[in-house]
Every structure is written in structure tokens, then in C-alpha cells.
Amino acid sequence: MVRAWDLLKGKRARDVTGLEVAGVGGTTYIQPTNKTELREWRDMSENAQNLIAKQGPWPSSLVMGSAELNGSTSTLKPSTLYSTENGSSGYLCQLVAVSISVASGTSYVTVNLADGADSCVLHALTNSSTKPESFLPTIPIYFNEDVYITITEGLSNAADMDFVVQVISYGGNPE
Numbered sequence: 001m002v003r004a005w006d007l008l009k010g011k012r013a014r015d016v017t018g019l020e021v022a023g024v025g026g027t028t029y030i031q032p033t034n035k036t037e038l039r040e041w042r043d044m045s046e047n048a049q050n051l052i053a054k055q056g057p058w059p060s061s062l063v064m065g066s067a068e069l070n071g072s073t074s075t076l077k078p079s080t081l082y083s084t085e086n087g088s089s090g091y092l093c094q095l096v097a098v099s100i101s102v103a104s105g106t107s108y109v110t111v112n113l114a115d116g117a118d119s120c121v122l123h124a125l126t127n128s129s130t131k132p133e134s135f136l137p138t139i140p141i142y143f144n145e146d147v148y149i150t151i152t153e154g155l156s157n158a159a160d161m162d163f164v165v166q167v168i169s170y171g172g173n174p175e
Contacts, residue, residue: 018058018170019085021045057094061167069100069109071156076149081165090171095141095149096164099132100125107159111135112150113143119150127159142168 011020021044063081067074076095082088100109106128113120122141127133143149153159 017060018167019087021170057166057168058170062096063165064162065165066160066162067151068158069107069151069153069161070158071153073150073152074161075114076143076151076163076165077145078143078167079145082167087171089145091167092142092144092169092171093165094168095137095143096166097134097136098123098125098151098161098163099134100127100153100159100161101130101132102127102157102159103130105157106155107157108154109159109161110152110154112152113141113147114150115147132162140168 061082065076065081076093077089078091078093079089081093082091095111098109098111100107106126109125109127110121111123111125113122122137123135125133125135141149151161151163153161
């Protein structure tokens with residue numbers, strides 16, 4: 001049996017990712033002979049909370065992206081935003097900001113939560129200027145693989161859209 005601490009041996013606290021901490025939990029089995037490992041896992045997970053903001057995201061998880069919308073929709077899902085990371089379809093993410101700008105004309109963009117069948121408009125942006133219009137949520141907007149963000153331009157006028165997303169939870173054991 002590999003001890004929980006051995007899985008992160010040689011790493012500095014600031015270098016350990018949330019995904020690695022979550023993965024260690026999957027290798028610890030609850031059996032009478034594993035009481036020591038279970039106590040070590042508990043201690044390690046409690047100490048990991050001291051290394052990050054108590055109610056914040058994982059600092060290394062910020063992602064910024066962009067798309068050109070022209071009567072089209074861009075979909076934000078963890079599996080596409082973090083496509084190089086194993087288990088990203090289990091992430092819980094937060095939308096931090098969205099901005100749009102246009103070269104000319106007027107663009108109407110909606111930011112929505114969707115599940116493939118239904119959609120809820122969170123915010124609408126109208127812009128007829130090269131100066132960006134921004135949506136900075138005043139309450140956290142969380143999304144995952146099943147309830148995701150869609151950003152739609154509805155006037156068929158080219159709009160440059162930028163967004164920022166961060167991971168709130170890696171969703172447990174990614175394996």
C-alpha cells in the first residue's frame with residue numbers, strides 16, 4: 001500500500017496542484033489495516049486548505065480565451081477549456097468575466113447557462129463601439145460539463161468576445 005504522503009514526496013506545497021491532491025484520495029482505501037494512511041490523508045487534505053484561499057479558486061487554473069461571434073454561439077465547457085488535463089469533464093468552474101467589442105455596427109450578445117435542452121440568460125451586452133463592453137458577475141456563476149456557458153451573438157454582426165474562467169473544484173478522483 002502506498003502511503004498518501006509518498007504520492008506527493010519531493011514536491012513543494014506551492015507546486016502541488018488541486019488535481020494531484022484530489023487524485024491522492026482515490027488511492028487511499030478504507031480498511032482496518034489502513035488507519036494510518038487514512039489519518040495521513042485527512043491531515044494532508046486539511047493542510048491543503050491552508051495553502052489556498054478558503055473560498056477561492058485554484059490559482060493556476062485561470063484560463064483566458066477568445067472567439068469571434070457573428071450570428072453564432074461559443075460554448076464554454078470544462079472539457080474543452082482544460083482539454084489537456086485528464087478528468088477535466090469533472091471540474092466545477094466559475095465564469096469570471098466576458099467582454100465584447102465590434103469594429104462597426106451593433107452587436108447583441110447574451111451570456112447564458114444551458115444544458116442542451118434549456119437556456120437561462122444571465123446577461124445581455126449591446127455594443128456599437130470599438131470600446132469593449134464587459135460583464136463582470138456580481139455573484140459567482142458556476143458551470144460544469146452538464147450545465148455550461150453559451151455566449152451568443154444575435155444580430156449577425158462580428159463581435160470579438162474574450163472571457164476568463166477558473167476552476168473551483170477538480171471534482172475528486174480524476175482516474
